[in-house]
Amino acid sequence: MGRFDDDTRVEARPDTTFAGEVVDGWDIAGNANGGYLLAVAARAMATAVERPDPVTISAHYLAPGRPGPVVIDPQVVKVGKRFTTASATMTGSDGRPVLAALGTFGSLEADDGGATLVDAAPPDLPPTEQCRPRSGGTLPPGGFMQRVELRIHPDDVGFSFGAPTGTMRIRGWFRFVDDEPVDTTGLLLVVDAFPPTVFNSGLAIGWVPTVELTAHVRARPAPGWLRCAFTTRFVTGGFLEEDGEVWDATDRLVAQSRQLALVPRPPTPGN
C-alpha cells in the first residue's frame, strides 16, 4: 500500500496480543507522533475485533513513544450487532505502557440513507500551491515531516517565523508524501499531524504533551488531499483543548477530534 500502511503493521501472536513496531521516522524531535502511535494500536484492535473502522476511539498517552518493538493487548469488552468495543494498552520494550486506548469499531459503509444535517463547511483554504509547506525555524529536522505533506493556510502560518497570529487556529491541507490513500486508521494520524494551535497564541513554543485524544471517524475518506482545521478556545489551569475537523475531497466531514494537552512551558534554566 504505502509507507504508513507498512509502518503501522501488526502481527497477531499466539497469546492474543499483537506485536508492532514504532518505526523510526514518525517522530518530532525523537518522540513518535501521538496519532501514529494510536494508529498502530488501532490496527491491532481492529484486527482483534474484526471490524475495520475506529468509529470512536480515545487514547491516553502515558510515555513518549520511542522507536522499537511494542506489544498491544486488545481486550474485547462487548461484541454487538453493529459495533464491537475493545480496550488496549501499548507497551514498549522496556515494559512500560506508552498509551491506553478504548474504542468502538464498526463498518462505515456508504451512507445509510438516513437524515443528513450539516451546520458547517470545510475550511476555506487557498489552493495547495498557495499554502505553505510546514517548515521554518521552529521545526526540528527530519522525522515526521518527511512522511507527511502539510500545506498551511498563509493566514495561520505566522508561528513558524516568529510572528504568531494571536488566533489559536491552524488550517491546512494534508496528504502522505507518497500520496498513499488515507483510510480510517490513517485519519487517527491526520487529527494529530498539524503543529499545535497554541503555537499561534504567543505563548512559548515547546513540547505540548497530549494527555488524551479522542477521534470520531465519521466516514471513509475519498482519495485526494484532506482539508483540516484545528482550533483552541481555552488555555486554563495548565491545560488546553484542541478541536479538529478533517474533510475529504468530496466536501464531506470524515473525522472530528478533540485532545486535552498540557500548556507548553518555556525551558527553565537548570532544569
Place this chain on the structure above:
Amino acid sequence: MGRFDDDTRVEARPDTTFAGEVVDGWDIAGNANGGYLLAVAARAMATAVERPDPVTISAHYLAPGRPGPVVIDPQVVKVGKRFTTASATMTGSDGRPVLAALGTFGSLEADDGGATLVDAAPPDLPPTEQCRPRSGGTLPPGGFMQRVELRIHPDDVGFSFGAPTGTMRIRGWFRFVDDEPVDTTGLLLVVDAFPPTVFNSGLAIGWVPTVELTAHVRARPAPGWLRCAFTTRFVTGGFLEEDGEVWDATDRLVAQSRQLALVPRPPTPGN
C-alpha cells in the same frame, strides 16, 4: 452531602472491584442517564487511583443501565507524578457490561498560575426565572427530571412543544433539585443532563443512544447554578456529535464534553 452523592456511592470489595448501585430515579423512561452511570463508575475509579478529579474520561455505552446492583473493576494502567490513568468496566447484575471507561485522574487545585487565554464566553442566558423548566409533551414522567433542575433558554425550548427551532442547540441552567454542590464527578452527569440538541432539528424525537461520551473537567465548580450550552453540527451517516460546555457562577469554564450518538429513528410499525 446530597442525593447525587448518596446515589453514586461505591464500596470497595476485597478483590479490588467496587460494588455500586444504579439507583432508581435517575432514568429517562427506564434507562439510567448516561452521565449518572459514568459518575458511578468514575467514583470507583477515583477511589482506586486515589486522585479526586476525572481530568479526562471517556465512556463507551454498551447496554442500557437498569436499576440494581453493579460492579466496577478499575484497573490502574499508569501512576504518574501528576496523573493516574485507569480503565474500568461497569457490569450489571445479569453479568453483562453496561459501560467501559478510560480516564486520567488528577487534582484540580486552584489555578496553577500559568497562562490563561479564553476565546469564548459563557452562554448568554436570561435569569433562571425567565428560562423554562424542562417539561412538556415529549418528557416521560418521573425519573431523572425529579432529580435535576434544568432551566432552558426560551429561544431553545421549541422542541418541547412541537415547534423545534431548527437550530441544534440547547442552552440552559443546571442544578440538583436539592441544590447539592456539584463536584467534578457531578460534572460528568451535567454534561449529559440536557435534552438532545437534535430534538430541535425537526427530525423525529426518540431515544438518542450515546455510543461514547468524553468529558474534560477543567476546574472544580464554584457553588451555584451552572450555565450549559450544547450544540450539534453534523448529523451524518446515522451518527451525530453533541458538544457541551459547562460554566460556573464565576464565569469559568469547568467542563467540556463531546459525545457520539446514534440518530433517533421514528418507531417502525411492527418493530
